[in-house]
Amino acid sequence: MPEMPEVETIRRTLADKVAGRKIIRVDIGLPRLVKWPTAAEFQAVLTDRTITKLVRRGKYLLFYLDNNYVLIIHLRMTGRLYYKTPGSEFDKFTHILFKLDNGDILLYADTRTLGTLYLMPEEELWRIAGLASMGPEPLSAEFTLEYFADMLSKRRAKIKTVLLNQKLIGGLGNIYVDEALAIACIDPERIASSLTAQEANYLHQAINQVIAAGIAHGGTTFRDYRDGAGQSGSHQRYLQVYGRTNEPCQRCGGIIARKEVAGRGTHYCPNCQK
DNA sequence: ACATGCACCTGGATGC
DNA sequence: TGCATCCAGGTGCATG
Numbered sequence: 001m002p003e004m005p006e007v008e009t010i011r012r013t014l015a016d017k018v019a020g021r022k023i024i025r026v027d028i029g030l031p032r033l034v035k036w037p038t039a040a041e042f043q044a045v046l047t048d049r050t051i052t053k054l055v056r057r058g059k060y061l062l063f064y065l066d067n068n069y070v071l072i073i074h075l076r077m078t079g080r081l082y083y084k085t086p087g088s089e090f091d092k093f094t095h096i097l098f099k100l101d102n103g104d105i106l107l108y109a110d111t112r113t114l115g116t117l118y119l120m121p122e123e124e125l126w127r128i129a130g131l132a133s134m135g136p137e138p139l140s141a142e143f144t145l146e147y148f149a150d151m152l153s154k155r156r157a158k159i160k161t162v163l164l165n166q167k168l169i170g171g172l173g174n175i176y177v178d179e180a181l182a183i184a185c186i187d188p189e190r191i192a193s194s195l196t197a198q199e200a201n202y203l204h205q206a207i208n209q210v211i212a213a214g215i216a217h218g219g220t221t222f223r224d225y226r227d228g229a230g231q232s233g234s235h236q237r238y239l240q241v242y243g244r245t246n247e248p249c250q251r252c253g254g255i256i257a258r259k260e261v262a263g264r265g266t267h268y269c270p271n272c273q274k
Numbered sequence: 275a276c277a278t279g280c281a282c283c284t285g286g287a288t289g290c
Numbered sequence: 291t292g293c294a295t296c297c298a299g300g301t302g303c304a305t306g
Contacts, residue, residue, distance in 0.1 A: 003299055059300080076300050078284080093284090112283045114300070130301070157277060166301080173299050223286080225299065242299090263279070265297075 004171030005214030
């Protein structure tokens with residue numbers, strides 16, 4: 001479900017509410033969501049811990065605790081985190097409750113139950129391979145044009161596959177990859193190393209542009225995604241190609257097409273994207 | 275080392 | 291209404 005702009009929006013809507021709050025009780029309805037350690041240990045170590053800060057890395061959320069432990073959550077496709085006051089209605093797919101010392105609740109809900117939760121000391125975060133090996137994020141100081149162009153020149157996979165690889169760039173997902181390729185007018189099936197310097201430059205700018213816009217609009221809501229307060233995002237109104245199959249391209253008036261690339265539904269304008 | 279395909283899950287939309 | 295099929299903001303693992 002959520003890509004970097006959605007996870008960042010969730011972080012922003014939760015950070016001030018959970019920082020400084022003590023977790024007084026953890027209820028786990030679906031233990032298999034807890035990947036490390038056991039659900040019982042997870043519950044025991046978290047109880048009576050205070051959240052000091054909430055950090056995002058790629059699509060991961062990291063809740064730092066006052067005992068040097070970190071609660072790590074990856075929402076995968078349909079995970080949701082909500083801050084709830086007592087008496088408000090709970091999500092039908094709620095699986096884990098974190099009860100806080102002010103009576104409020106941080107709630108984890110997940111329709112497809114593919115999300116993952118971990119708890120470990122900060123110095124053991126390397127155990128989470130996807131987190132430890134993540135590449136630079138769009139909009140970060142490390143995501144330079146030099147890094148991007150050099151990395152592309154070494155890859156013989158399709159450009160879409162490369163952009164989705166979290167080891168190479170952290171935080172992009174299916175929506176923002178399709179959008180960035182549309183803005184840069186690049187065919188998603190182009191071999192990464194075949195991009196010219198100018199195309200790499202356009203694409204680098206397009207990636208930063210769509211991610212910044214996604215964050216500014218509070219994320220993209222197609223079905224499941226909501227922020228920490230339960231609100232939908234609005235970036236779906238600004239999409240050029242994603243979810244617009246058979247609609248006219250805003251650039252050329254041609255028809256937006258859909259096909260499978262890198263095992264994912266891919267939306268593009270066959271006329272504009274070469 | 276690197277690329278691809280499938281498994282992991284459930285539910286909503288669509289078509290017959 | 292019922293049933294089958296397809297599709298879904300992601301990633302990890304087996305395989306070649």
